[in-house]
Amino acid sequence: MTNLKTEILARAAADLEAIEQALRSNLSTYLDLVEKVAGHILFSGGKRFRPLLMVLSARLCGYNGNYDKTFSVIFEYLHAATLLHDDLVDEAAMRRGKPVANSIYGNAAAVLVGDFLLARSLSIAAATDKIEVIKSIGAITEDMSQGEIHQLISKGNIHLAEKEYLEVIRRKTAALIQGACHTGALIAEAPPPKASALAAFGLNLGMAFQMADDLLDYLADTKILGKEVGADLREGKMTLPLIHALQAAPADDRQKMENIICNKDATAQDFINLIPMLERYGGIDYTNQMAARYVTEAKNQLAVFQESETKKLLLMLADFALMRND
Amino acid sequence: MTNLKTEILARAAADLEAIEQALRSNLSTYLDLVEKVAGHILFSGGKRFRPLLMVLSARLCGYNGNYDKTFSVIFEYLHAATLLHDDLVDEAAMRRGKPVANSIYGNAAAVLVGDFLLARSLSIAAATDKIEVIKSIGAITEDMSQGEIHQLISKGNIHLAEKEYLEVIRRKTAALIQGACHTGALIAEAPPPKASALAAFGLNLGMAFQMADDLLDYLADTKILGKEVGADLREGKMTLPLIHALQAAPADDRQKMENIICNKDATAQDFINLIPMLERYGGIDYTNQMAARYVTEAKNQLAVFQESETKKLLLMLADFALMRND
Numbered sequence: 001m002t003n004l005k006t007e008i009l010a011r012a013a014a015d016l017e018a019i020e021q022a023l024r025s026n027l028s029t030y031l032d033l034v035e036k037v038a039g040h041i042l043f044s045g046g047k048r049f050r051p052l053l054m055v056l057s058a059r060l061c062g063y064n065g066n067y068d069k070t071f072s073v074i075f076e077y078l079h080a081a082t083l084l085h086d087d088l089v090d091e092a093a094m095r096r097g098k099p100v101a102n103s104i105y106g107n108a109a110a111v112l113v114g115d116f117l118l119a120r121s122l123s124i125a126a127a128t129d130k131i132e133v134i135k136s137i138g139a140i141t142e143d144m145s146q147g148e149i150h151q152l153i154s155k156g157n158i159h160l161a162e163k164e165y166l167e168v169i170r171r172k173t174a175a176l177i178q179g180a181c182h183t184g185a186l187i188a189e190a191p192p193p194k195a196s197a198l199a200a201f202g203l204n205l206g207m208a209f210q211m212a213d214d215l216l217d218y219l220a221d222t223k224i225l226g227k228e229v230g231a232d233l234r235e236g237k238m239t240l241p242l243i244h245a246l247q248a249a250p251a252d253d254r255q256k257m258e259n260i261i262c263n264k265d266a267t268a269q270d271f272i273n274l275i276p277m278l279e280r281y282g283g284i285d286y287t288n289q290m291a292a293r294y295v296t297e298a299k300n301q302l303a304v305f306q307e308s309e310t311k312k313l314l315l316m317l318a319d320f321a322l323m324r325n326d
Numbered sequence: 327m328t329n330l331k332t333e334i335l336a337r338a339a340a341d342l343e344a345i346e347q348a349l350r351s352n353l354s355t356y357l358d359l360v361e362k363v364a365g366h367i368l369f370s371g372g373k374r375f376r377p378l379l380m381v382l383s384a385r386l387c388g389y390n391g392n393y394d395k396t397f398s399v400i401f402e403y404l405h406a407a408t409l410l411h412d413d414l415v416d417e418a419a420m421r422r423g424k425p426v427a428n429s430i431y432g433n434a435a436a437v438l439v440g441d442f443l444l445a446r447s448l449s450i451a452a453a454t455d456k457i458e459v460i461k462s463i464g465a466i467t468e469d470m471s472q473g474e475i476h477q478l479i480s481k482g483n484i485h486l487a488e489k490e491y492l493e494v495i496r497r498k499t500a501a502l503i504q505g506a507c508h509t510g511a512l513i514a515e516a517p518p519p520k521a522s523a524l525a526a527f528g529l530n531l532g533m534a535f536q537m538a539d540d541l542l543d544y545l546a547d548t549k550i551l552g553k554e555v556g557a558d559l560r561e562g563k564m565t566l567p568l569i570h571a572l573q574a575a576p577a578d579d580r581q582k583m584e585n586i587i588c589n590k591d592a593t594a595q596d597f598i599n600l601i602p603m604l605e606r607y608g609g610i611d612y613t614n615q616m617a618a619r620y621v622t623e624a625k626n627q628l629a630v631f632q633e634s635e636t637k638k639l640l641l642m643l644a645d646f647a648l649m650r651n652d
Contacts, residue, residue: 031472033479085441089434108415108478111437115411115444116471122448123464126457134460138449145442146357152434153359 004320011313012052019051022069023076037113040101041080050075050180057184057198060310071128071187074121075180081117082144084110090235133186140179147171156236158258162243174206197301204298209321211291214239218275230271245283291322330646337639338378345377348395349402363439366427367406376401376506383510383524386636397454397513400447401506407443408470410436416561459512466505473497482562484584488569500532523627530624535647537617540565544601556597571609579603617648
């Protein structure tokens with residue numbers, strides 16, 4: 001475990017425990033199967049990054065009420081709903097070192113429990129009694145589904161432009177993290193400039209977070225990742241390391257890369273051969289630099305807030321986004 | 327076409343046209359695939375029963391604003407989202423005489439576009455700026471997903487009790503129709519007794535509506551139904567005609583029925599042989615009577631309203647629920 005991770009976990013221990021409790025006590029289902037399927041995805045080592053960001057954002061804006069942990073589960077339930085549906089959409093086999101829920105409980109249960117978690121998120125959002133929060137959750141949920149659909153129709157498109165990739169990850173990943181931070185500010189009834197700063201913090205952090213995730217698919221080993229490496233590529237998902245390298249490579253190497261990407265029978269060795277080309281043509285470095293730039297921009301947004309332990313922890317979480325991810 | 331249907335369509339023509347327009351103009355997607363998949367399910371002959379109920383309920387409570395048609399699409403989008411996911415869950419082949427969306431566009435698109443329609447419903451609900459409406463939509467969406475899950479885990483349970491069946495259909499079907507009528511009253515800022523009466527009207531109507539649908543699965547022919555008859559039974563869905571007949575039959579015939587239900591290789595002829603037993607042991611009559619009783623109770627709820635053309639049309643719609651269904 002990195003020192004940064006150890007320190008974050010120590011500083012956030014009490015909040016994380018309270019979030020864990022809230023995640024268990026707000027499911028509100030009368031059906032064992034929902035508990036099992038939702039539990040499979042909710043209690044399998046997620047780091048509660050999104051609810052923690054909401055709780056800390058609220059605190060940074062002076063919130064001292066009792067409902068922040070309850071409201072924070074919106075962002076973990078929405079995330080879990082998306083994972084349940086995505087694993088089915090992507091025909092994934094593993095997540096966090098375990099078989100995906102739909103392989104254990106069936107596609108039907110995964111679809112319907114995902115729907116239930118979406119619905120629970122909405123009900124908890126409605127319980128805030130804040131129209132602004134509710135509208136934001138609606139818009140985030142629309143963004144997420146459209147981002148996923150956009151990604152689906154872009155699969156195998158070797159001409160996917162960087163701009164379009166950025167739009168996809170903004171919707172499918174960054175919108176939710178932006179929403180978590182923004183909602184924290186809204187719950188605290190923060191003045192608009194502070195709420196906007198936290199929204200921008202979350203948006204930039206979310207972009208970096210997804211880029212780091214996309215890099216991991218090429219660089220991590222299966223044990224750390226909890227799923228097979230190269231999965232994105234096998235599914236035809238075009239992510240920034242590849243998009244950049246394809247653009248930067250001379251015609252002959254670009255052709256070689258395209259042959260691997262488009263070959264439905266490509267072997268594990270083919271994928272391994274691709275990685276040095278991603279490195280040679282700057283795909284890895286470029287993605288790392290872009291992610292770092294987004295993190296810097298995220299951190300800059302917090303300049304409007306005075307120094308505090310909460311701010312320090314948010315800045316550490318921003319740095320951590322580059323290092324590891326769920 | 328029945329006379330009742332002809333008369334309803336004539337009386338509701340202007341509203342139905344405005345609802346149709348609202349369904350098209352509120353999708354708000356930037357993706358062709360979403361338009362196609364959502365359009366496949368939204369514009370394939372649905373009767374707009376739910377939005378029409380909302381619009382009429384609002385009018386019955388004196389609403390004369392401009393947003394009723396827009397808000398009414400919530401109930402058709404939620405319905406369409408459920409159909410997209412259910413057809414995948416049930417592994418259905420046909421709906422309304424067309425192949426199901428997931429068989430044309432794939433499971434991934436059906437799941438994600440369903441999610442998008444859920445999200446759009448929420449956003450449109452949020453646009454009412456009425457917390458009570460939003461909370462109700464959240465609760466309905468939870469009910470619907472839990473009703474579907476309850477139905478899923480009850481598949482093949484030949485001991486399913488009538489009480490449990492009633493709970494399943496209340497959640498999966500009646501809650502949405504109840505919500506449509508109730509929301510109409512809320513939009514009109516109706517006094518609580520009128521809002522409650524309309525909610526109860528919708529709940530009872532929804533129960534009857536689902537029972538009529540369950541009967542159709544045994545009694546209609548494929549051409550009228552737009553999907554194969556006996557589909558519920560083949561999927562192991564235990565509905566009221568069967569539940570009642572099983573309970574009423576003597577041991578030997580009950581055993582025969584159970585053998586057909588539990589036989590995974592049962593033929594079309596086996597299902598056809600089952601129908602006379604459903605009739606003999608009162609399953610068909612009992613379901614018809616129950617549905618009629620719910621319709622009567624629905625209509626009684628409207629006693630608190632003065633006579634009007636709108637009330638007359640709502641009463642006609644209640645009678646129509648027994649006759650045909652989508």
